[in-house]
Every structure is written in structure tokens, then in C-alpha cells.
Amino acid sequence: MTQLFLSGTWGTLRLFLLTLVGCLVLGTILAAMRVSPTPVLRVTAHTYVNVVRNTPLTLVMFFCVFGLPYLDIRFAESAGLNSMILATIALIAYTACFVAETLRSGIATVPVGQAEAARAIGLTFGQTLSTVVLPQAVRTVIPPLGSVIIAMLKNTSIASAFNNRELMSAMRNAIELRGDLVITILLATAVVYLVLALILGRVFDLLEKKLVILR
């Protein structure tokens, strides 16, 4: 039983960590596109964010887990690994929208003059964004970014419906084995999510304190 929960927690963590990296990268790219001087990039990112953000995550999962294989897109031989990758893609695609919007609100708080000063010394758009604007934007949005990431952690539970081994599927298996302990198992599962989320919250609190900018 403990074994079941441990491997479930590991499955959730793995899904979480992969998605974390992916959604931060894709979210940053989308935010950069939304403020870029090139209209095509702006419109593309805007459309993507608005479509995906307003689609239920379950549907995004359906699209990735059943739609992509239908289009003959496969990532691994083993079915389990393939489902895991597809679910991760769905979570990244979905969460990146929220990361992008959060970052964009942070970008808006960075005084325009600083970006102009950066361009005036000859930094390109990309350099201005990566060395002057984004570092400051990220610092101001750490609390809301924390909420986005915690929401993503909980959203990993939806992957259980798509043939993934993580906490929720472990929980269901456990209930099948020991129906008499259903309340305990439910509570135990909740506690694991709670502990993971609290740890995350603590990490973001520390980041916020560490990265404060004097103005």
C-alpha cells in the first residue's frame, strides 16, 4: 500500500517537474512573443493563449492523448511512457498560457524607460527582454506565478484519467484493494497533495524574499 502511494507520488512529481520546466519555457516564449515588435508573433501568441486558456484542461488532454496518436504522433514504444509524455505535453500547453499571462502582467510593471535605455545602449529586443525586462518582471509576479504552479500541481491529477500512473491512479488502485479504508485513503491522498503544495508555496515565499527589488 505504502509502495503504491510512493510510486504514485513519484509519478505525480515526475509529471509535475517535467511540466514545470516546459511551461516556464513555453510561457516565457509566449510572453516574449506577445510584447515583440513583430505583429505576426504577437497575434499568434495572443490567439494561442486565448484559445487554449479558454478550453477545459480535460479537453486539451483528450486532444493530446487521443488526437496526437490519431495523427500518428508517437513519442515512445511503451504505451505507459507514451501516455505520460502526451499528458505532459497537454499540461505544458495549458499551463504555459497562464504563465505567459502572468509574466505579461509583470512586464507591464517594468518602467518603459528602462527598456528604452536598454535599446539606447544597443541591446537588441531579445537582449533587452532577457537581461532587463524579464528579470524584473519575474520578481514582481512571483506570488501569482506560485498560484499558477500550485494549480498546475493539482491539475496533474487529471492525467490519471489518461492511463497515467500518479497519485490519483494510485489512490483508485488502493481503494480497489482496501475498500474498507476509503476515507483514510482519500485523506492520505489529500495530505500528499497538501504537503507538496505547501512546500511549493514555501519555495515561492523564499524566492519572493530573496529577489525583492529596491525602487
Add this chain to the structure above:
Amino acid sequence: MTADPNPAQTSPQPAPGRPLVEITNVDKHFGEFHALKDITLTVHHGEVVVVIGPSGSGKSTLCRTINRLETIDNGTITIDGKVLPEEGAQLAQLRSDVGMVFQSFNLFAHKTILENVTLGPIKVRKLGKADADALAMDLLTRVGVEHQAQKFPAQLSGGQQQRVAIARALAMKPKVMLFDEPTSALDPEMINEVLDVMVELAQDGMTMVVVTHEMGFARKAANRVAFMADGEIVEVAEPETFFTAPRSERAKDFLSKILTH
């Protein structure tokens, strides 16, 4: 720099060198609003041009078109013979030759004073960190803020921040420096520390375009004064001539307003 042919005069004679910034028939609109009207102005190597005029007359806009922070609708602007390129790497390269100092300093809030100055040399000029640090410390010493190198911008006074901003621009070894009302946001007691640095720069032969209402600076350092009103350059004259005997009515009117205080 060539020797001053007429040392008795307070301000140097105009046009010491060949053209460096050439602004020709430039027009600029903000929507319906005509912000720059057929502006033509040439700034020569080593020359200091002060731009003066009422608020809203287009001084900042003119300054910002010179490094293309504002695009123009018509006309041409060349820097050292090169036409300003469109957006992209080439424009960034050209901008690095044009230093700019803003009214509100615009130092990078998350970087130390030293990092503010080394960012451009490292990222654009591809200097090593040690070389960039040495260059920056040199410039910070020159503007008198070397002891603040490890602090953050918010820990400095306005006058110190503006001197850092000047050092940051100088670190790119620009061909020309643009100043947009560099002392307007400063407390009165800090104005001179910034003007002193600018006068020194002018004396060292830096080409400068300076938007300012500081007549003392114009008299001491400028070769020419360009007076703007309603998006036009109404009058260009030597500082003494301009301040004592302006030709246009609008300049007379403007000077009477700023001189009554």
C-alpha cells in the same frame, strides 16, 4: 579638437568638424498630431547643440528620433553618413554609437551601479568582464560615483543616478550623446553636479545634443542653440546672440517667460 580661434569669447565658434548627425526634412505625426514639422538640423563632430523651447514643442521627440526610439514619417536622419536602419541588429549596432541620457535616469533597478555600466560593453561590444569592469570603474570615477559601484540605483541620490546614467552611455564610446532634459527631475542642489560633468564632456570634444533650459550650460558649453516651438525649429543661433537678441517673436516671448523667475 582644433584650437579655439577666438579665445576671448565665452562660447566656442560653431561647426568645428564635418557633419555627424544630419537631420533632413523630418516629419513626425502622432496620429493626427503633427509633432515634428520639416525639421532640418546638422550637428557637426565635436559640436554641442542645445535645444530649447516650450513644453510640448517636440524637443524630446526630436531627440528620440535621432536613435530611432521614435520612427519618422518623412525625411532622413544619418549618423556619421549612415542612414538609420529599420528595426533589427543593424539598428541596435547604430544605437550603440549614440548615447542617450533621459530625464528620469532609467537605470536598471535590479542591477548594481557597476552592472548598469558594464551591461552594454559586455553584451554589445563583447568585452570580457574584467575589461568591462575596469572601463566602468574608470567612468564612474570620472563622474564621481566610484564609491557607489556596488549599490543599487534606488540607494543613490538623483544627481548620482544621473551621473551613472551618463557613465553608462559613455561606456559604449558613443560618437554622439543625446541629453533629454537631464536635470529637470533633479532637486536644485544636485543640478550643478550633473551639469559640471556635461560641461567637462563638452570640453573634451564630445558631440552633444542637449535639450535643456539651463542657460548657464548653454552659454558655457554650447556652440549653437536651436529654438523649437510647435514642432518646428524656429531659430538657430549662437548662445549669446540667442539669449540677448533673439530674432523671432516666439523666442522673445519664451525667453521673457523663463527669465522672469
